[in-house]
Amino acid sequence: MSGPLAEVLDGQRQADLQKAARALLKEPLLTADGPYADEFKLVRRHTAELREWFERNVGWTLRTDADAARLRKTPGTLTDATHPAREAARSALPFTRRRYVLLCLALAALERGEWQVALGRLAEQVVLAAADPELVAAGITFTLERRDERLDLAAVVRLLLRLGVLRRVAGDEDAYVSGSGDVLYDVRRRVLAGMPASLRGPSIVEAEGFEERLVEMTASTVLDSDELRFRAVRWKLTRILLDDPVLYYDDLTDDELAYLTRQRGFITARINELTGLVPEVRAEGIAMVDPMDHLTDARMPEQGTHGHITLLLAGHLARAAGAVEPAELAARVREMAVEHGGFWSKSAREPGAEPELVEQALDRLVALGLAERTEQGVVPRPALARYAVGEPVVRERGRPRRSATTEQPVQDVQPVQDER
Amino acid sequence: MTSDTSLTPEHSQPSAPGHYSPFAHLTTPNAPLYRQVMRAFLAAKERFAVHLRPEDVYAALDAGSRPADLEAVTQALDKLVGWGNLRADPDHARVTAVEDFYRRRFIYQLTRAGEAAEAALGTYDEVLGRRGELQAVALHDIVTQLRALLVIAAEDEPDPAMTYVALSVLTARFTDLADNARAFMGSLQRTIDLHGIEVEAFLAYKDRLIQYLERFIQDLITLGGRIALLIAELEEQERVGPLLRLAAAREAADAAPEDAERAETVAYERWAARWSGLAEWFVSGEGRESQARLLRGRALSSIPQLLAVVRQLNERRAGRSDRSADFRTLARWFAQAPDDAARHRLWRVAFGLHSSRHLTVDADTLAERTAAPEPASTPWSEARPLRISPQLRRTGSYERRGRPRRVADRGEAKRRLAEIAARQMEETRRARDRLVTGGPVRLSRLGELEPLAFQLFLRLLGDALATWRPGTTTTAATSGDGSMEIRLTALDDGSTAEVRTPDGVFCGPDHLIDIVDLTSGQGDRAAPASAPVPLPAPRRDTAPQLAEDR
Numbered sequence A: 001m002s003g004p005l006a007e008v009l010d011g012q013r014q015a016d017l018q019k020a021a022r023a024l025l026k027e028p029l030l031t032a033d034g035p036y037a038d039e040f041k042l043v044r045r046h047t048a049e050l051r052e053w054f055e056r057n058v059g060w061t062l063r064t065d066a067d068a069a070r071l072r073k074t075p076g077t078l079t080d081a082t083h084p085a086r087e088a089a090r091s092a093l094p095f096t097r098r099r100y101v102l103l104c105l106a107l108a109a110l111e112r113g114e115w116q117v118a119l120g121r122l123a124e125q126v127v128l129a130a131a132d133p134e135l136v137a138a139g140i141t142f143t144l145e146r147r148d149e150r151l152d153l154a155a156v157v158r159l160l161l162r163l164g165v166l167r168r169v170a171g172d173e174d175a176y177v178s179g180s181g182d183v184l185y186d187v188r189r190r191v192l193a194g195m196p197a198s199l200r201g202p203s204i205v206e207a208e209g210f211e212e213r214l215v216e217m218t219a220s221t222v223l224d225s226d227e228l229r230f231r232a233v234r235w236k237l238t239r240i241l242l243d244d245p246v247l248y249y250d251d252l253t254d255d256e257l258a259y260l261t262r263q264r265g266f267i268t269a270r271i272n273e274l275t276g277l278v279p280e281v282r283a284e285g286i287a288m289v290d291p292m293d294h295l296t297d298a299r300m301p302e303q304g305t306h307g308h309i310t311l312l313l314a315g316h317l318a319r320a321a322g323a324v325e326p327a328e329l330a331a332r333v334r335e336m337a338v339e340h341g342g343f344w345s346k347s348a349r350e351p352g353a354e355p356e357l358v359e360q361a362l363d364r365l366v367a368l369g370l371a372e373r374t375e376q377g378v379v380p381r382p383a384l385a386r387y388a389v390g391e392p393v394v395r396e397r398g399r400p401r402r403s404a405t406t407e408q409p410v411q412d413v414q415p416v417q418d419e420r
Numbered sequence B: 001m002t003s004d005t006s007l008t009p010e011h012s013q014p015s016a017p018g019h020y021s022p023f024a025h026l027t028t029p030n031a032p033l034y035r036q037v038m039r040a041f042l043a044a045k046e047r048f049a050v051h052l053r054p055e056d057v058y059a060a061l062d063a064g065s066r067p068a069d070l071e072a073v074t075q076a077l078d079k080l081v082g083w084g085n086l087r088a089d090p091d092h093a094r095v096t097a098v099e100d101f102y103r104r105r106f107i108y109q110l111t112r113a114g115e116a117a118e119a120a121l122g123t124y125d126e127v128l129g130r131r132g133e134l135q136a137v138a139l140h141d142i143v144t145q146l147r148a149l150l151v152i153a154a155e156d157e158p159d160p161a162m163t164y165v166a167l168s169v170l171t172a173r174f175t176d177l178a179d180n181a182r183a184f185m186g187s188l189q190r191t192i193d194l195h196g197i198e199v200e201a202f203l204a205y206k207d208r209l210i211q212y213l214e215r216f217i218q219d220l221i222t223l224g225g226r227i228a229l230l231i232a233e234l235e236e237q238e239r240v241g242p243l244l245r246l247a248a249a250r251e252a253a254d255a256a257p258e259d260a261e262r263a264e265t266v267a268y269e270r271w272a273a274r275w276s277g278l279a280e281w282f283v284s285g286e287g288r289e290s291q292a293r294l295l296r297g298r299a300l301s302s303i304p305q306l307l308a309v310v311r312q313l314n315e316r317r318a319g320r321s322d323r324s325a326d327f328r329t330l331a332r333w334f335a336q337a338p339d340d341a342a343r344h345r346l347w348r349v350a351f352g353l354h355s356s357r358h359l360t361v362d363a364d365t366l367a368e369r370t371a372a373p374e375p376a377s378t379p380w381s382e383a384r385p386l387r388i389s390p391q392l393r394r395t396g397s398y399e400r401r402g403r404p405r406r407v408a409d410r411g412e413a414k415r416r417l418a419e420i421a422a423r424q425m426e427e428t429r430r431a432r433d434r435l436v437t438g439g440p441v442r443l444s445r446l447g448e449l450e451p452l453a454f455q456l457f458l459r460l461l462g463d464a465l466a467t468w469r470p471g472t473t474t475t476a477a478t479s480g481d482g483s484m485e486i487r488l489t490a491l492d493d494g495s496t497a498e499v500r501t502p503d504g505v506f507c508g509p510d511h512l513i514d515i516v517d518l519t520s521g522q523g524d525r526a527a528p529a530s531a532p533v534p535l536p537a538p539r540r541d542t543a544p545q546l547a548e549d550r
Helices: A004-026 A037-045 A047-057 A097-112 A119-129 A133-137 A147-163 A173-177 A189-193 A210-218 A226-243 A254-275 A305-319 A326-343 A354-367 A382-387 B021-027 B031-046 B054-060 B070-083 B098-102 B112-123 B136-154 B160-193 B199-238 B240-252 B257-282 B291-318 B323-336 B340-351 B363-371 B390-395 B411-435 B451-466
Strands: A029-031 A061-064 A068-072 A116-118 A166-170 A184-187 A246-248 A278-281 A285-289 A371-373 A378-380 B086-090 B106-110 B474-478 B484-490 B496-501 B504-509 B511-517 B547-549
Touching (some): A004 A068, A004 A254, A029 A037, A037 A047, A037 A068, A047 A226, A097 A119, A097 A147, A097 B323, A116 A119, A116 B098, A119 A173, A119 B098, A147 A173, A210 B323, A210 B340, A226 A246, A226 A254, A254 A278, A254 A285, A285 A382, A305 A326, A305 A382, A305 B390, A326 A354, B021 B031, B021 B070, B021 B112, B031 B070, B031 B106, B031 B112, B054 B070, B054 B106, B070 B106, B106 B112, B136 B160, B136 B199, B136 B240, B160 B240, B199 B257, B199 B291, B257 B291, B323 B340, B411 B451, B411 B511, B451 B474, B451 B484, B451 B496
Antiparallel strands (some): A029 A068, A061 A068, A116 A184, A166 A184, A246 A285, A278 A285, A371 A378, B086 B106, B484 B511, B496 B504, B504 B547
């Protein structure tokens, strides 16, 4: 077959493949009956091709069966702390120490358990497992008798529900938390089996130090040939470019940088082909930017109070010469509130809210690789300049301003994009 | 793989295996109930149902004598488990309610000892159920012997000795087959039902099991069908009866002469029972499936169950390391990690469930860059920045947001509507007033009408004419909305009436009309006057011929 029809079909196929790949990158564990059922079907359809791509280019394995598709993503960098487990609730708070521990103990119990489990029974098993002397030595104890402890367990279970490991059959968690009821779940063992992502199971890692443990969990086979070493470098670079917002040359070793310099075009083209991300190559590094503004969990720019404050602070930071104290940023937020506060949520306008707002904005900037927290303060990273605003330009012609927001003082000076 | 030890009941093994403890239930006050329960299990066993839930047992008890509630049966079951007659296994069936999950759920099956006790109680001469392999040979032998019987039956004078031998062999082989099949199916079911079985033990057994099942099903299908045909052939034309009688006679030959007749009868009955047992085994009757068929169904259905166990085992083996141990190790690491940041890093590495994260670029910027690409050596600070809408930068939102829109004020519109309604009402009122005649008047006196009044008038006239029948000279009608009444009386003087309107002239034969506004409160005024005014003789054609003059 040839001609326009073949082209259309081919284009459609390519679009589907791209959609499937993006879905997997965004949700590495897709279930057939989850919120991304359509994407799951696409992934199933293109499993072979996707698996081959990920195996070859990033060394990630893709496992699919009738229930779930799981891309085991090994991160390209071990130092990124901006991807915490989050509550499945709307507040999406990062997990705490106790919740992480609870989650692992719950998974261990589920792994050994049967096809069904009740939350009360799971709690008993977790309490038993928490008697582990090492946990006790680390200062962790669970009785699950107090309400806040039960809240922790409920948060853990809700995360597992969201991931599709558990399926609720009867009851609800609130009743359990308040001590008035219990919940029954089906355990989906195949999804559960897909939970761990590390190359080596932690139980066979022998290192004692925290950092060494991370390294050992992700270490692949011995790199005893040039070819393997090159492959490892390529995987690492591709992983960062595929998974993280910005790759800074500073963070690379000389070998890696040399390899990247040679292979940049090839690597970015491969990623572009699979995902539609576009390389933004600059002197300091590379960002694979997304024209569809979809393949991310943290957006910038974004609408809404927090997005707005982040954007404004980004502009401020981009102009700053060096490190900026968070207190200074808080003062800046207070100033900005005068001008823009009318557009913000009520809680953001309240005095005293500034440090919290600054923290949230900084979290996002750090997560996006645009800023860094240091002892001296917040240091902008080079890519932040893409959000810079040019010097205010006084508009000569008085444009008719039909301002619907009359409480705003009409400004003659308006920040405009620097059209260099 | 000690799955969920807390579910294993302490009495799943018979306590204190006293030699004859399975007979203990005979000497307790509740003995009749226990006997009933045990019989229910035996009956179930005949149907190859090995495991029974308390509800099943309860349902199987005689309606007349069963205890009031399930609890009594459950207690009886547990007692029998204690004596070793029954065995209890955790019930893994899926439940849909939390309470059911927590209820101690067991499924029960006969222990061999219990079975033996029952068998002993029933017959005193059967041994414990044998546990053997299926003998495919037995089926072949049965075919052979049936064929032999056919040959014998075809003879004019069947040889008693040959008949007896053939029937004896047939019976023996069949008894073997039935016992073995039963024992085999029992053990098969037990194996499949074990969820927490050791992997090695299971895998070792699996192949054998599948082999058995294959052969078993094959034999049952091929030979079972053939046997059924042979049996049917023998039963046709009553050929079996004489053979059985021959065999019975031969068996009774040794009896004392005075007992001979009775012995022969007894022997015949026994043979007949054996034969019907054989026939029932292989031939499905009306409303009753043959045992062979049941067995086949059972074997077939056990294959998916077997596969489920295999799958479960495979899932557990899929991990390279023991995943449960992995998770426990991770729990320790999370507990030992120096700070939250470290924990978040560990989470990312160990579970890799995070979303990929990328900066975005808008279409305008992208187009600009495609048109004039930046050299790769440009620092970010010198490259063209992202185009961000000034609107977004100023307000934090792409849309002009401003003050939250107030709830729309519909007052003005409402007022306008009210005005319109009032005006219309006023106009209608005026039109009505205009039409009210204040007594019978001639149509020709109506004068000029405004469009609205004219419309109203036409409607009224229409209503009135709708009641007009040939020969009518006077009529009265109430308008559709009940607000006005019109009385119309034909005039016979041949005069015509004209009603002028701005749009034209309405003309027709003159009538006497009386229009009353019923809403005005003075409607009663005209009521007494409604008695038609004496009028000249009616015209033949009284219907007014109205025509609008254009």
